Amino acid sequence: MKTAEIARRYLDYFEKKGHTIVPSASLVSDDPALLFTVAGMVPFIPYLSGDVPAPYKRAADNQKCIRTNDIEEVGKTPRHGTFFQMLGNWSFGDYFKKDAIRYAWELLTTPDEDGGLGFDPKDLWVTVYEEDDEAIQLWLEHSTLPEERIQRLGKDTNYWTTGLPGPAGPCSEIFFDRGPAYGIDGGPATDDDRYVEIWNLVFMQYEITNVRSKYEFDIIGDLPAQNIDTGMGLERVAFIKQGVDNMYETDQVRPVLDKAVELSGKRYGENHEDDVRFRVVADHIRSSLMLLSDGVTPANDGRGYILRRLMRRAIRSMRLLGVDGPTFAELFAVSRDAMKESYPVVETDYARLAQYALAEEATFLRTLASGSEILDTSIESAKSTQSTALSGSQAFLLHDTYGFPIDLTLEIAEEAGLTVDRAGFDTLMKEQRDRAKADARSRKGQLADTSIYRDFRALGETVFTGYTDLETESRILGILVDGAPADRASQGQIAEVIVAETALYAESGGQVADKGVIVGPGYELEVLDVQKPVPGLISHTVEVTTGEVAVGHVATTVVDAANRRAAAQAHSATHLVHAALRDTLGKSATQAGSLNRAGYLRFDFSWGQALSPETRSEIEEIANNAVRDDLEVTTRVMSLDEAKAAGAMALFGEKYGDTVRMVDIGGPWSRELCAGTHVSSSAQVGLINLVGESSVGASNRRVEALVGQDAFRELAAERAIVSQLTSGLKIPRDQLPARIAELQANLKAAEKKIAQFEAKALGERVPALAAAAVSAGAYRVVAQSVGTVGSADDLRSLALQIRERLGSDAGVVALGGAAGGRPVVIVATNDAARAAGAKAGLLAKTAAGVLGGGGGGRDDVAQGGGTDASALPTALTSIVSALEGATA
Structure with a gap:
């Protein structure tokens, strides 16, 4: 039975049982505590917790999930995968344990030919929470399982929580016995791979807090309603039904x-x-x-x-x-x-x-090619010092900085006859993971408990009137101070305010929140932020600037009209730029993110290379032509399917409900799903000035633009600069580029002549510097500071000339100087010096350590540098001392 067929049978079954079939949510989770949808229940958390009223009593779905916490187990076990599909049936205050158990057993054991999944009851086992006598009795009543194939297990396996305060409850898991060829007898309690968990029925009925671990928490009471949350692993059922050994061998x-x-x-x-x-x-x-x-x-x-x-x-x-x-x-x-x-x-x-x-x-x-070069250098260095191993820090640097996998480091080192300090590498990796976990815990700890919005959301959705009105009278439904409900807030306090209707736009879809005030009898609130903490609810973060506000007070939300107008200009301009990009680059240049605020837009799009100046100009011209043409901006509310059929772009990364708002600019030329605020015709955008284009990843580019009055001010500022230049150079504007190019060429020529003079002056110092050679053990050494030089290359050239003057003796040249305001040391050795053991790279590194920097290079010539120019004499002395010590 193919995987898609298993999913179809599951959804068909539950649709016949009165469940609403819900499409899979995105893998990108709405939950701020999660990067991805890691379990089938994630999209339903607001309904299961009671924070948001469920739009249906019963639902079923096939949810896409990504989970990487067990990534190292992928490929090693029959069931670990990073992407998986979770079939689920859900009850929000409707049916409970009895029907959940009855439905699961019926679907699993109904023969294939009758539309079921065709499992033989003798192959199935069940586990329940050890204290859940009711579940055991229901299994005995509604299945043919003998009591010995129903096992009681503890909280560690059969009590479900998110790991955070919120909903929880006992669960019952269904297992398939793969047979004696796959392991020992004894049922799921043996924790053997022979028994594959295929379905988990969670009886969600409690609310918990003070979560200390997976099995340590406090139950604070019942949820507003008893819920059913089940998950059947589609890949696990597929590999069983397809008669293969693991999920990697499914269709x-x-x-x-x-x-x-x-x-x-x-x-x-x-x-x-x-x-x-x-x-x-x-x-x-x-x-x-x-x-x-x-x-x-x-x-x-x-x-x-x-x-x-x-x-x-x-x-x-x-x-x-x-x-x-x-x-x-x-x-x-x-x-x-x-x-x-x-x-x-x-x-x-x-x-x-x-x-x-x-x-x-x-x-x-x-990256692998460049990492291999770095690794080769590390191997050569290790061999030159008779070391048999690469350090853990070297392996970690390759992994962390260059993305070079540790497996390849081990493999290549082994081919070179070296080992790797794996323990040292693992220690550094653990430290990095611990830092990341601490950061994640910190961020998770800062997240607001959305259950505080439950009672407000239960009153209904916040009505947004801002598409048509800039002022709306309403009533204060709730106040939160320091994250806790309060009946009032006084002057000087920061609070969250919930109203029944609002004209203020909440941040979403790339558009920042409105600015404005909320006023009422005897009080005024400055609006600092507007957000949607849970779906359907708008919350205003405010500072009480005058008086005192209390729950029940009349309130009028007032939008800052100038700021809203500029934000609407920027959002409509974003749509115009998107359409212009697609006209210029093709349909594959799709949006990958955006930000709109008053006077400014930032737009990310999929594209693999920088835009030429000509392409940027073309995009800017197309967008501004659309402004000039005064295209009509219309909005329509319709079903998602209708909008897609009309050709509306559903942008990646955005979440859409069954009903959507479609924004047209010039008809189908720009047609996108968007909940933001817009101008009524494109001419109201005013002006679009592309001011930047850059990379934001291997296949993403970003354009930035100023809009409206801000765009005009930027162009006026550039005009003023051009005017200053033409006035100062006393030339017409159209000759300005050629004149600046001429000045640049003259400057480069002058710099080249200066460099030649400096090089000649340095060259004239070669005889005197070579004559200053002193003995240091077995070597003749020139260790001198030459003052300021044009570049490190000049210093290198001088060192090589002096080295030639030292003849056949074991000669080492160490020159120090300041290049670009920073200290530089160049070390050069001749054949005799290298035969005696002198290595320029090691000597340069020694000097660089004194200068507060780093260095190294080949055995014949190397460079070091740092930040402390005053330490140059000491750095050069350290090279002489190292050579004397090596001889000793």
């Missing part, structure tokens, strides 16, 4: 594994280490494809770092399988074909996804 994953086998020329099933690598490739390619399809792009932090890590682990695994060249073009195409039946977007948007993947692969292959 949605195995094709990638087979392609990796073909590219490597090796066989699957012959070598355990190679098999693990094949599985890692298959899993990580699919996970990367799905993350890209939900708008995540490779980056050095956050979600983008996780994606980058997955891709680089796949490249590393292919390299360890003997493939050094690019493979993503073939691997991603195979994964696309395997996943498109379940997720058509991976085919329709494949050009964009492949662009990111191929660019990331090319970048990392270059």
Whole structure:
């Protein structure tokens, strides 16, 4: 039974049981405590906790999930994958334990031919929370399980929490027995791989606080309603139903594994280490494809770092399988074909996804090449000092700074006959992880407990009137002071205020929050921020500037009209720039992020190379032509499907409900889903001035623009500068570029002549400096400071000339000087000195340590530097001392 068919049967079954079928939420989680949707229940947390009223009593879904906390186990066990799909059925205050158990058993054991999943009851086991007698009794009543196949387990396995204050409850897990060939008898309590968990039924009924660990917390009472949260692992059911040994061999994953086998020329099933690598490739390619399809792009932090890590682990695994060249073009195409039946977007948007993947692969292959050079230098250095190992710090530097995998460091070092201080590397890695965990705990600890908004949200959605009104009269529904409910707030206090209706725009969709005030009888509040802490609720952070405000007071929200107008200009300009980019670059130049505030816009888009000045000018001209043409701006509210059918762009990274707002500028020329505020016609934008274009990743570019009055001021300032230049140089404006180029050429020529004079003057000092050679052990040494030089290259040239003057004796030249205001030391050795053991790189490093910097290089010539120019005499003396000590 194919994976897509299992999902279809599951959803069909629960739809017949009165469940609303809900599409999968994005892999990018709305929860600020999470980078990704790590479990099927994440999108439903507001409903399960009661913070937001559920729009349905029963629901079922197939949720995409990403989880990387067990990434090192991928490929080693039959069930660990970074991307997985969780089938779930949900009840929000409707049915509870009995029906959850009854539904699960019926679907699992109904024969294939009757639309079920066809599991033999004799292969199924169940675990329950050890104190949940009710669940045991229900299993006995609604299944054919004998009591000995129902096992009681403790909180560590059969009590569900998020790990944070909020909803919790006992759970019951269903396991499939793979048979004696896979392990020992005894049921799931043995914790053996023979028993595969396929479904978890969570009976969510309590609210907990003071969470100290997975099984240490305080139950503070019942949830507002008893809920059911279940999750059936689609990949786990698929590998059982398809008769294969693990999830990597199922129909949605195995094709990638087979392609990796073909590219490597090796066989699957012959070598355990190679098999693990094949599985890692298959899993990580699919996970990367799905993350890209939900708008995540490779980056050095956050979600983008996780994606980058997955891709680089796949490249590393292919390299360890003997493939050094690019493979993503073939691997991603195979994964696309395997996943498109379940997720058509991976085919329709494949050009964009492949662009990111191929660019990331090319970048990392270059990283591997440069990392190999650095590693080769480290190996050569270790051998020159008769060391048999590379330090843990060297391996960590390669991993952390250059992205060079430790596995490759170990492999290459072993080929060179060296070991790596793996313990030292692991210690540094642990320290880095501990810092990251501490930072994550810190950020998590700073997150507001959204349950404080539950009672306010229960009163209904906040009505936003700001599309048509800049003032709206309402009533104060709630006040929060220091994160706790309060009945009033007084002058000077900072508080959060909830009202029933508001004209103030809450930050979203790249548009910053409105500025404004909230006023009422005897009080005035300055609005500092406007946010949506939970879906459907708008909260205003305010400072009480006059009087005292209390719950129940009449309140009028007043928008700063000038700021709103400028923000609307910027947001509409963003749409115009997006359309102009697509006109100029093509449809693959899609939005990857934006920021709009009064007078300014920042727009990120998918593109792999810098824009030429001509292209920038063309984009700017197209956008401003749209302003000149005074295009009508219209908005319509419709279903998401209707908007997509009309050609509206659903931007990656954005979340959309069933009903959306579509913004047209000039009809279909610019048609996007957008909840922001806009001008009524494009001429009201005024002016768009592109002021910057830069890279924000391997496949992302960013343009920045000033809008309206801010754009005019910038152009006026540039005009003033041009006027000053033309006046000072006494030339017409159209001759200014040529005149500046002429001045630059003259300046370069003068600098070249000065450098020649300086080099000649330095060269004239060669005889005197060579004559100043002194004995230091077995060496003749010139160790002199020559003062200020034009560059380190000048100092290097002088050192090499002096070295030639030292003849056949073991000669070492160490010259110090100041170049660009910083101290520099050049060390040069001749053949006789090197034969006697003198190494220029080590000597330069010695001097650099005195100067407060670093240095090194080849044995014949090397350079060091630092920050303390006053220490140059001491640095040169240290070289002489080192040579005397080496002789001794």
